[in-house]
Amino acid sequence: xxxxxTVQYIGKIYSGSQIQFQDxxxxxxPTIQGELEKAISTLIFGxxxxxxxxxxxxxxxxxDKGVNAKGQIVHFDTERTIVASKFLYxxxxxxxxxxxxxxxxxxxxxxHAQKSAKKRYYRFEFVNRKCKNAYDGDLMxxxxxxxxxxxxxxxxxxxxxxxxxxxxxxxxxxxxxxCFIEKAKVEKLGDYVxxxxxxxxxxxxxxxxxVGTLLEIEGHNLKPEHMLQVxxxxxxxxxxxxxxxxxxxxxxxxx
Numbered sequence: 001x002x003x004x005x006t007v008q009y010i011g012k013i014y015s016g017s018q019i020q021f022q023d024x025x026x027x028x029x030p031t032i033q034g035e036l037e038k039a040i041s042t043l044i045f046g047x048x049x050x051x052x053x054x055x056x057x058x059x060x061x062x063x064d065k066g067v068n069a070k071g072q073i074v075h076f077d078t079e080r081t082i083v084a085s086k087f088l089y090x091x092x093x094x095x096x097x098x099x100x101x102x103x104x105x106x107x108x109x110x111x112h113a114q115k116s117a118k119k120r121y122y123r124f125e126f127v128n129r130k131c132k133n134a135y136d137g138d139l140m141x142x143x144x145x146x147x148x149x150x151x152x153x154x155x156x157x158x159x160x161x162x163x164x165x166x167x168x169x170x171x172x173x174x175x176x177x178x179c180f181i182e183k184a185k186v187e188k189l190g191d192y193v194x195x196x197x198x199x200x201x202x203x204x205x206x207x208x209x210x211v212g213t214l215l216e217i218e219g220h221n222l223k224p225e226h227m228l229q230v231x232x233x234x235x236x237x238x239x240x241x242x243x244x245x246x247x248x249x250x251x252x253x254x255x
Contacts, residue, residue, distance in 0.1 A: 066245030153224035212240035
């Protein structure tokens with residue numbers, strides 16, 4: 001039987017959502033996947049000592065170190081029948097305080113958390129003021145004034161299907177580069193700026209690099225059309241910096 005979970009987490013102390021390997025061996029750093037698999041296996045098997053009895057999870061997509069999630073989708077298979085409400089309660093009792101599961105449901109065996117996904121919705125938040133505030137937490141603070149209307153004009157150039165090579169981290173070996181962006185919206189709420197982006201898929205560090213390019217446009221008083229020039233260049237060196245992961249949240253995955 002296959003089950004799907006809706007998972008929330010604060011990514012600050014974790015080395016990304018998924019277990020990473022080096023020379024065929026898992027890197028011994030904390031990950032969301034590692035904690036989740038340990039908790040699920042403990043509930044189903046009573047222990048996690050026997051590697052052949054450990055539950056393996058599949059995520060809708062990878063999030064980097066420091067990135068949060070409110071709607072990460074994960075699936076796993078087990079021969080055991082699960083009582084959803086009881087399992088959900090005990091799973092949350094076992095998981096660390098910065099990881100939780102809001103829903104569990106049985107799904108068709110053809111469902112795949114990653115391959116079945118149609119849309120992914122990310123949100124990036126930052127603070128726009130000169131002075132810090134104790135309640136800002138780890139959010140990035142931009143000291144120069146920003147104009148959300150100019151930022152929106154720049155974001156509008158990203159709508160539709162494009163080659164997003166300019167916003168793809170040079171460190172990834174994945175050749176994929178075409179994405180379809182359905183929505184890109186910026187809103188300023190007092191001292192806080194919220195950027196929502198919805199697309200069928202995202203390249204490695206793509207959202208953070210888009211935000212970095214927006215801030216480069218604002219910080220150097222470039223025209224919003226600069227975003228189009230960067231997009232069409234298909235050259236990572238033309239885009240802005242990859243900003244801090246703090247403030248980036250995977251909000252929802254649609255199937």
